[in-house]
Amino acid sequence: MLRIIPLGGLGEVGLNAMVFESEDQAFLVDCGIMFPQAEALGVDVVLPDFTYLRELGDKLKGVVLTHGHEDHIGALPFLLKDRPLPVYGSPFTLGLLAPKLEEFGIRAPLTELAAGSSVDLGEAFRVEGVRVTHSIPDALGLAIHTPEGLVVHTGDFKIDHSPIDELPTDLQRFARLGGDGILALLSDSTNSERPGTSLSERQVGRALEEIFAKAKSRVVIATFASNIHRIQQVLDVSRLFGRKVVLVGRSMQQNTRIASELGLLDIPLGLVVDVEEGRRLRHHEVTVLSTGAQGEPRSALMRMALGDPNAPMPVDEGDLVVLSSRFIPGNEVAIGHMVNRLAMRGAEVVYEGAEDLHASGHAYREEQRLMLRITNPRHFVPIHGEYRHLVRHVKTAHEVGIPDSSCHLITDGEVLQFEGGRAFVNGTVASGRVYVDRRGGPDVPELTLRERALIAETGLVTAVVVIDRSTGALVRGPELTARGIAVPDEAALLADVRREVHAAVESLSPVLRGDTTLVQEEVRRAVRRAYKRSTERKPVVLPLVIEL
C-alpha cells in the first residue's frame, strides 16, 4: 500500500509539501511557505497545516527536499521546532536551510542527498536524487522506490539544453527509470498554460550583454537572490564590460557566499566590491546586483527608488535599472509604483517586454510532454500549481496518450492510494493554510483575519455605557470612540447615537437591563442604526456595558 497526500501546492502556488506513506512508514517531500496575499492584514507567513504530520507520529521518518526555494523549504523551521526530523537535500539546498534553522535555534540532522545517490527512509522507501534544471542550482527530482513500485516526483523543473552550469536535467536517468517501469509520475504544472518551450537561461545572458553594451551609467540589476546562474551571468557580463559589482540586499550577499563556497558560483577575484568602493567608482564602472525585483516595500531597491538616504546605493539620472524576473501575480501594482519612482529619479527601467530579461524555471507545455513521454508512467498526477494549471496539465497528458483513468487530479488534503497497481482517492486528511503573524508569534485563526478585514472595510466604534446596578438606569454614556470612519457632521451624529442608545436602553424593562448581554446587543444595534443614517455604512461596533 502506498498513499500520496499533498498537504500543500496542489491547487495553489507555494506551500509545497507532500506525504508519502506506506503501512508503517512515511516521509515528507518539501515543506514550503506561501507568500501571503493578505499582507495588509498583518500576516507575514503562510504555512501548510501540520496536523496530519503530527498524527503520523513516529511513522514520519524524515523530510526530503527537492531544492532551496522558500516555497519548498521555508516552512521547515516551523515543523522542526517541535520535532527535529532528519532532513535530506542537495548541498546548496542544505546550505540555504542551515542559517534558517540556526536563526530558530533548531538542530536537526541534515544529510546530503546528491544527484545520483540514494537514501533510505525507513524500510519502505528508498529515494534517489535525479538532477533537474530549475531557477536555482542543485535542484533534484526524486525517484522514489515504494512498496507499490517506482514513483517519480519531478520537483520544480525545466529542460534547458544549455544551462549555465552545464548540468542539464538528467534525461538519460528519467528515460532509464521510464524503461524500468514507473508506477506514477508527479510532474510540475506551474507553466502548463504556456505553449512551446521555456527560454534557456543562457539567452538571458545574451540579452544582458546587449543592455550592458548600450549602458552609459550605472546598471542596477534586480533578481531573485537564489537565482545563482542569473547572478553568474551578471558577474560575467560585468567583467566583460569592465564593471565592478556591488551586491545589495542581505539574501543576495548570503546566497552568493554560500554558492561560492560550494563551487556553484565563480566570483573572479576583485570583481565584487563593497558599497563604499561602489560609491567611489565612476558610474559607468559599476553594476549593482540587488534583490527587490518584486517591489517589496522594505527592499534595498525600493529604498533606492524612494531616494532613501540610507539606501545602499543612490539611483541617479541616466542609471539603467533592469528587473530580471517575472512579476509574481499580486505584485504588479507595487512593482509599477517602484518603476514610477525610479523614473522620477531619472533612471531608465527595463522590464518584462521585448527583451529576454528572464527565463522561467518551470517547464512549458512541450517540456511537460517530453517528461511524460520519457517516463511513460502508468499513472499521472499533476503537482505544483493552481487548479487551472493542474487541469491543463492533465489535458497535456491526454495529448500524449495517457488515458483519463490514469490521470489523478487531486488537491491538498486528498489521499491518493495505490494498491496492486490500482490508484484511487481514499478520503482526505486535514489541510489548509496556517497564518503566522511573524516569527515566534502564534498562529492566526482565519476568523481573526476576517475580523481584521471587516474592520478595515467599515471602521470600528466602541460604545461604553454605565448602568446603575440597583436601579437599572443608564448613568453614563454612551462614550464613543471611533476609528476609520468618515463622518460628515460629528456633532449631529453623536447626538443621534445618544438618542438611539438612550431610547434602546429605556425601552428595556428594569429586569431586562440586568442582562448585560442583552443590553450590549441593544447598544450595538442602536449605534449601528445611527451610523448608518449618517454615513451610509454600518461599522463594527464594540459595545461594553459596565454595571456599577
Next chain:
Amino acid sequence: MLRIIPLGGLGEVGLNAMVFESEDQAFLVDCGIMFPQAEALGVDVVLPDFTYLRELGDKLKGVVLTHGHEDHIGALPFLLKDRPLPVYGSPFTLGLLAPKLEEFGIRAPLTELAAGSSVDLGEAFRVEGVRVTHSIPDALGLAIHTPEGLVVHTGDFKIDHSPIDELPTDLQRFARLGGDGILALLSDSTNSERPGTSLSERQVGRALEEIFAKAKSRVVIATFASNIHRIQQVLDVSRLFGRKVVLVGRSMQQNTRIASELGLLDIPLGLVVDVEEGRRLRHHEVTVLSTGAQGEPRSALMRMALGDPNAPMPVDEGDLVVLSSRFIPGNEVAIGHMVNRLAMRGAEVVYEGAEDLHASGHAYREEQRLMLRITNPRHFVPIHGEYRHLVRHVKTAHEVGIPDSSCHLITDGEVLQFEGGRAFVNGTVASGRVYVDRRGGPDVPELTLRERALIAETGLVTAVVVIDRSTGALVRGPELTARGIAVPDEAALLADVRREVHAAVESLSPVLRGDTTLVQEEVRRAVRRAYKRSTERKPVVLPLVIEL
C-alpha cells in the same frame, strides 16, 4: 494667456480631468474616477480633487467629454451635484452619462458635440471634436482654439486602419490642423512602453471565429460592456455559427440598448434572447456575453464561476469561457481565482495568451510617433498615464525630433502656462485623490484610511477603566475587548494586562489620576506592552477612562 492644469490622469491611470484656463474663462476636459486599489479599505470611488474647480467659480463655463469610459465621465455626477454645468460630448458619451446623472437626480444641460463640429466655451475657447478610434465608440480628440493658439488633446486614442464601424481616427483632420500650426499636442501615453502598433479590433473577430469553430458547448465571453465593437463582433460570430446570445450583467444590457438606439450596434432581430430562453436552448446554440472579465467579486461571471444558483446562467462541464479583455494591474489575483473556479466547474477558460483575444484601445509607440509627426506641434505634453508612461512618451517625442525644451512633463496639479509661444510651469493648484465610501456617503480623509489599514494590520483592543473621582482609585477594569488579534494563551494575557494597567495607574499620584488624558495614555501604553509580550505585536489600543 493660457493655462493647462491637469487635476488627474497625469501620473496615474484614471481620474482624467484637465482644466483649460484663459484670463477670464475656463473649461474642463473630462471628469473621471479611478477604480480604488484600496478596495479592502471600504472605498468605492476615488475622485479628483475639485477644490480648484470651485475656486474658478463663474469662470468655469462647462465640461467637454472625450468619451464615455468611467475614468473620463465617472466623477461628473459628484461635480455636477453641487453645480449643474453645461456638458458637451458625443451622442454615445452623453447616452452613457444620462442615466448616471438621473440616478443622482442631477439635471445639467447636455449638448451634443459630434466629430467635425464645434462648440464655444466662453469667448476664449472654441472646441472642435475630431474623430478618434478607441475601445468605445464615438470617441473624440479635441482641437481647442485658445487665445494662445491651437491645442490638440487626443483623448484616449489608437490608430486602427480597419475599425469595426469603418470610422477610423481622422488622420486627415489631425494633419490639416498640424499644417495650420499647433501650439501644443497633448497625447495619450497609456501604452508608451509598448513598441510597434496595436492590434486591430478586427483581428479579435478572427480569433473569435476560430474559437467558435472549435466550441462544442456554451461559449461565455466576458468583456467590458462599453466595448461595443467587441460586442458587435461577438454578435456577428454567434450568428455565423447559429448561436443565440444571452446578455448578462446590468451594464451589458444597458450599454447595448443605448448603442443600439444610437445606431452604433446592429443587433439582428431574434439574435438576442433572454435568460430563460438561453437556459432552454441546447448548449451549442448559446453564446453568453457577460461583464466581469476583471474578476469583480459580485459580477455575474464570478457568480457563475462560484456556482451560485441565482447566477443568470450556469457554467457546465465543457463550456468555453473567453476572457476578452486585458488584466488591469491589481486584478490578477482575483481573475486567477475566478479562472480556477471556472476550471473546477469543468469549463475551459481561454485568456491572455497565444490567441488575439483582446485589442488595446490605446496607441502603441509607433502610433504615438505618427500622431506626433502628423500634428507637428511646437510643444508636447504627454497625458494619461503613470509617470513611467509619461517619461517614455517624452523619449518617443525626442525620437521624432521634438527637442527636450518643447516637451513638458507635468503631473497632476501643475500649471503649464503658455504666453506668446513660450511655455513654463507656473506653480501648482490643489490636486489629489478624494475617497468616497459610496454613493452619497461623505468623503473619507486619508487619515481615516490609514487608521483602517493600521487596524487591519495589527488588530485592535479597547480597554475601559473606571476611576473613582474622589479617591482616584481604579475601581473597575480594565475591561478588554479585542478584535483581529491572535492570542496563544488568553487567560495569561488578561492577567498580564491587568497587572500592567493596575501598576501603571497606581504609579500615578492621586492628583495625576485626575487627568483623564494622562491616565488614558498610561492605560494605552500598559495594554500595548502586555500584548507585545504575549503576541509579538502592538495592536491599536483604544483606552477609555470613565470617572465616576
